[in-house]
């Protein structure tokens with residue numbers, strides 16, 4: 001079977017209702033085009049983060065940005081799960097994503113993880129408008145990441161993020177992941193998660 005070069009229209013969601021194209025075109029690839037992301041483009045992505053909403057405007061998100069070829073990039077790879085290590089070096093940029101756990105060092109900021117997710121959602125859409133894909137990863141040894149990157153106690157590394165241009169040669173992936181890359185996308189129907197007027 002001849003395998004295709006991926007592009008951003010390969011996995012457009014078959015939505016039940018019309019949604020904004022940047023949302024239906026977004027997906028989480030495991031191969032990326034062999035093209036660097038410039039410093040300016042990275043600033044654009046983090047500017048979308050910067051202007052995100054957050055509880056009390058605390059802006060609890062923090063990131064460690066690394067580029068392929070650096071020691072720090074390899075250190076992020078070492079902190080990832082075996083599964084993620086199978087594909088993640090295809091990305092030109094890896095980021096550790098964390099949040100500040102408290103307000104004024106004493107009161108827990110219960111909404112910090114919410115705000116991290118929200119700002120990354122905004123980054124996703126900014127990236128999509130630039131043909132750039134994000135792939136979030138929970139498969140990460142966060143304790144190791146804290147140790148290796150000397151993360152202060154008041155912060156928690158929640159996820160890692162691969163960033164790269166859509167595209168790339170799917171044969172760069174091991175066979176099982178090639179299948180996943182081409183698999184049909186599935187979602188629950190709205191009726192399973194939107195309850196009208198009361199719980200179920």
Ligand SMILES: Cc1cc2nc3c(=O)[nH]c(=O)nc-3n(C[C@H](O)[C@H](O)[C@H](O)COP(=O)(O)O)c2cc1C
Pocket residue numbers: 026027028029084135136137138139140159185
């Ligand atoms: C918080 C979070 C953690 C994830 N962790 C991983 C991961 O460790 N490895 C991976 O390959 N994909 C990971 N994913 C990607 C999901 O598997 C993917 O978003 C989901 O299957 C839906 O596919 P789509 O993003 O292409 O629509 C993660 C996504 C999110 C939002």
